[in-house]
Amino acid sequence: PVIFERAIEYFCRIDVLHCIGFSILVLELITWAVRSAPQARMAAASVAAMLLAIAPFTARIAIGPENRAWLGWLSHEGQSFFPIAPWAAYVLLGAALGGVVAPADGGARKAPLRLLIAAASAYGLAMLLRALVPSLGAGIHPASDPAFFLEKLAALLALTAPLAWLVRNVRTLPRQLVVLTGETLVVYVFHLLALFAPYVGPARLFRHALTLPQALLVAAAMLIVSFAVGLGAPIVRRYAAALVGRLRGRSARAALAQADAEAERDAQTA
Numbered sequence: 391p392v393i394f395e396r397a398i399e400y401f402c403r404i405d406v407l408h409c410i411g412f413s414i415l416v417l418e419l420i421t422w423a424v425r426s427a428p429q430a431r432m433a434a435a436s437v438a439a440m441l442l443a444i445a446p447f448t449a450r451i452a453i454g455p456e457n458r459a460w461l462g463w464l465s466h467e468g469q470s471f472f473p474i475a476p477w478a479a480y481v482l483l484g485a486a487l488g489g490v491v492a493p494a495d496g497g498a499r500k501a502p503l504r505l506l507i508a509a510a511s512a513y514g515l516a517m518l519l520r521a522l523v524p525s526l527g528a529g530i531h532p533a534s535d536p537a538f539f540l541e542k543l544a545a546l547l548a549l550t551a552p553l554a555w556l557v558r559n560v561r562t563l564p565r566q567l568v569v570l571t572g573e574t575l576v577v578y579v580f581h582l583l584a585l586f587a588p589y590v591g592p593a594r595l596f597r598h599a600l601t602l603p604q605a606l607l608v609a610a611a612m613l614i615v616s617f618a619v620g621l622g623a624p625i626v627r628r629y630a631a632a633l634v635g636r637l638r639g640r641s642a643r644a645a646l647a648q649a650d651a652e653a654e655r656d657a658q659t660a
Contacts, residue, residue: 402462404470412474413481427489435486438479442536445476449534466531476539483543492554502555509547516540566621573620581616 401408420433444464451457453467462468464475491504519537532538563571570577586593592608600608 398459402459402470403468404463404473406472408463409472409474409477410481413478416478416482417485431486431489434482438482438486441475441479441482442539445534445539446530446536448473448475449530466534476534476536479539480543480546487547499558502551502558505547505551505554509544509551512540512547513544516544569624570617570620573623576623577616577620580619581612584612584615 416437417430417434420430420437424430424433448461448464449466451461451465451467453461453465458468462470462473464473466473487508491508492501516537516539519540523537585591588594592612596604596608
């Protein structure tokens, strides 16, 4: 019972995996329900707008035993770090904007300008919300403020524009990046295990606040090691598959030899 209660508690304490899983599920349902890419983008943007709109209201609800099971999904109450309102809106808006700013029909060269236009639009909308709704009241988590959400979205879009300009002429990714795109789950799981490893993980090793240079060094080390594991994962799988294949081959040969020996003994007995 204690383990079950703890599992329920963690299930209702929404972290990044909960949020990503929900976002992907919503996108899968959208692509199943609609018939075209524009409709899918519109549906994703609509769900994102709904989550963004309800975030300030759910942030005001006091959490208790009667609502803990669902409020943690919609509010930062209950020690939720990434409730779907509003954090899933980032993923959904990313899916909605991706086909607009960098369409698959060769419009990637215009992506930097389109990203800057989208960033300016998001920031302008944030300023409009600030003017119309000056304050949401004390105790509201900043991430639940739609204006703050749009400001952060504007910053992300603006920072992505230079990257889009740098890769505007890239037609194929380097092999290493192609490998990493297929090993994101391996990288994510490993970085969690490394982060919280007993005695040696940064979460256990550093029990005090780090300075900015120290934090950057730790983050860089985690990225390098995690990416190395991601690049090495396919190699390990290939060797493991080859080893299993050889072991199975030996087992098959041993079984055939045993069957031949038994058949020979039976023939001699007869």
